[in-house]
Amino acid sequence: MMYLLFFTLFIWIQEKHAFILPRDEVLWALPKTDKQAEDLQSFLNTTEVILWQPVVVENIQKDQEVHFYVSASNTNRIKAGLRQLTISHKVLMRDVQGLIEKQTLNDTANPRSSSSYYENYHSMTEIYHWMEEIVRVHSDLLEKIYIGSSYEKRPLYVLKLSKRQGNPKSAIWIDCGIHAREWISPAFCLWFIGHAIHLRERDQIMTTLLEHFDFYVMPVMNVDGYEYTWSKPSNRLWRKSRSSHSNSGCIGTDMNRNFDAHWCGHFPLSFHLSPVRRDQPCSRCKHLSGRGASPNECYETYCGPYPESEPEVKAVARFIRDHKDIIKAYITMHSYSQLVLFPYSYTTDKSKDHDELESLAKKAANAIRRTTKKIYTPGPGARTIYLAPGGSDDWAYDLGIKYSFTIELRDTGTYGFLLPSAQIRPTCIEALSAVREIARHVLQNL
Amino acid sequence: MAELPPTHGPASRAAALATAYISHRHGSPGHGWVLRDVRRARREDIDGIGHKYHLEFVLEDIFEKDSTVNCTAEVLYHLGNEKSAPDVQFTIEGELENTDEAHNAFYNRIQSLKKELEAENIPDSYGNVPPEMQPIRALAWAASGYVIWQNSTENTKYQLAQIKHVKQVKRTDEYLEFDYVILLHENVSQEIIPWQMTVLWHPQHGIEVTQNSCQPKHALD
Numbered sequence: 026m027m028y029l030l031f032f033t034l035f036i037w038i039q040e041k042h043a044f045i046l047p048r049d050e051v052l053w054a055l056p057k058t059d060k061q062a063e064d065l066q067s068f069l070n071t072t073e074v075i076l077w078q079p080v081v082v083e084n085i086q087k088d089q090e091v092h093f094y095v096s097a098s099n100t101n102r103i104k105a106g107l108r109q110l111t112i113s114h115k116v117l118m119r120d121v122q123g124l125i126e127k128q129t130l131n132d133t134a135n136p137r138s139s140s141s142y143y144e145n146y147h148s149m150t151e152i153y154h155w156m157e158e159i160v161r162v163h164s165d166l167l168e169k170i171y172i173g174s175s176y177e178k179r180p181l182y183v184l185k186l187s188k189r190q191g192n193p194k195s196a197i198w199i200d201c202g203i204h205a206r207e208w209i210s211p212a213f214c215l216w217f218i219g220h221a222i223h224l225r226e227r228d229q230i231m232t233t234l235l236e237h238f239d240f241y242v243m244p245v246m247n248v249d250g251y252e253y254t255w256s257k258p259s260n261r262l263w264r265k266s267r268s269s270h271s272n273s274g275c276i277g278t279d280m281n282r283n284f285d286a287h288w289c290g291h292f293p294l295s296f297h298l299s300p301v302r303r304d305q306p307c308s309r310c311k312h313l314s315g316r317g318a319s320p321n322e323c324y325e326t327y328c329g330p331y332p333e334s335e336p337e338v339k340a341v342a343r344f345i346r347d348h349k350d351i352i353k354a355y356i357t358m359h360s361y362s363q364l365v366l367f368p369y370s371y372t373t374d375k376s377k378d379h380d381e382l383e384s385l386a387k388k389a390a391n392a393i394r395r396t397t398k399k400i401y402t403p404g405p406g407a408r409t410i411y412l413a414p415g416g417s418d419d420w421a422y423d424l425g426i427k428y429s430f431t432i433e434l435r436d437t438g439t440y441g442f443l444l445p446s447a448q449i450r451p452t453c454i455e456a457l458s459a460v461r462e463i464a465r466h467v468l469q470n471l
Numbered sequence: 472m473a474e475l476p477p478t479h480g481p482a483s484r485a486a487a488l489a490t491a492y493i494s495h496r497h498g499s500p501g502h503g504w505v506l507r508d509v510r511r512a513r514r515e516d517i518d519g520i521g522h523k524y525h526l527e528f529v530l531e532d533i534f535e536k537d538s539t540v541n542c543t544a545e546v547l548y549h550l551g552n553e554k555s556a557p558d559v560q561f562t563i564e565g566e567l568e569n570t571d572e573a574h575n576a577f578y579n580r581i582q583s584l585k586k587e588l589e590a591e592n593i594p595d596s597y598g599n600v601p602p603e604m605q606p607i608r609a610l611a612w613a614a615s616g617y618v619i620w621q622n623s624t625e626n627t628k629y630q631l632a633q634i635k636h637v638k639q640v641k642r643t644d645e646y647l648e649f650d651y652v653i654l655l656h657e658n659v660s661q662e663i664i665p666w667q668m669t670v671l672w673h674p675q676h677g678i679e680v681t682q683n684s685c686q687p688k689h690a691l692d
Binding site: 254258261279325326362404409410411438441443444446 | 476478479480487503505506507508533591592594595596597598599630632633635654656658659660661662663
């Protein structure tokens, strides 16, 4: 009966649209031999599909129908794979989003609740509206916590994702948007919340994680900088905050050098005494690198006048300090270069948990590789990229949050900070697999 | 010779430089190369001369993600003389795909334009590159490889971030000429550096950067 309905809908949609852009589909497959059933199991295990029938991959048997949901970006690849395995298959439902959108029309007049919402970049204003609305609609799971305000007096919010069960649980912190130009980072935090809200029933691991953990998710830490990158194209590659601490004419502090973890390293006095002015940047094209953080406010890695000088950093540090007994993992999202980093960044010395963190970073990178075949390189910050004092992950680690990671998302330079929105979805899917891997490990070691 | 962890900073910076150099030598309006993975890295300290990196790595095409090539390279950074560009020698395993046809098509399209081509912000803020601008971007990618090679040291890692502005310059000979202002991202200092470069290209003669210079930052405001 159900299929008849789908079939009718399918024909109706076909007639209505002579030309349809790729959309999410539900595919039907029928393995005819034990070998094919086995092939299909391992194929579906290594691809990003959502199984509808049977419930788990292990239950796939010969001569029994298999139904699964495939996102638009993957349909061609999945069909090619099935053809290669010579497993008979067809499209059960075309344009699933369209169906869902039609079915839930009353409740989704607003595009914020459609899945494609999370496949686009959004301005600061829009993200504030999104936070307000998602917390209102899902008040059973989400709470918006005000933790302070920015230099330009924008509110700073953390979303608490929690299945309320009375007892205070352990928690995992995820922050995004420390650096303004790394747009894929806030896109991940939005995706993460959207995934947890809409798909948690179909994601067994997520369901389990929510039984044991609360998540504190900060969608944008550098709200002023992020807003600035949206203001006009020439501001798109802004990195720092928007604060002013001197009359040099240079604005902004690198928030990821402003935490109180070996803040600003050590510099020769002469470096402090010879400020490079904003109007002579060519002199620094060749010889300013290798320091990791700079006491000069004209540089992109300016550490600020003192630790936590930035109100955003201060607010986050205070919140995490106040919750340090329940926060078991700290994860911060950056881009680009596809890395899974762990402490330390302020020294090339190994941390006392180096071996465990390294093995977990490797597991996270492997999870990504299984999910989208992308290569993420695991390693300690200072050795893998460069020495950088004052970073948030080192600070959280030294505070006592052992599982502290910086994930540098896509890509490796082809688009860099200007990652096309078509890559938001695969990037978030792979990053989510890394977060799940980290959370799973933390859960086993509580 | 010391074996280096291939994923660590020094190896990846040297490999990025080799990639820029290869992009310059083999880049064209149809191809650009980006570093995918460093497989092996060794460093040789040569007394009084400098540091020589021996590298094995994989490149992928900026247009076709599935198209990869294996490379080896030797990169020599001269000691105490940051003014001279590092020496780079490389080999590519196998043949690079022939794109003469695409090159000719691009050449003829630009030659037939009634008005000189002019564009800005490629990619735009959301990462979009209009299809007709892809060859213009690939050309900038190859040309920036030259600028990166000329200006790199052992402690820098440059990448083309964006074309701020490009304008075709009319010529009387058969070359195409483009005047670019690009933004380079230097990964260690995290600086975004505007750079002007004049680029000549012809399908038979390849790419030449005839002139280039670092620009003051406020020129963009």
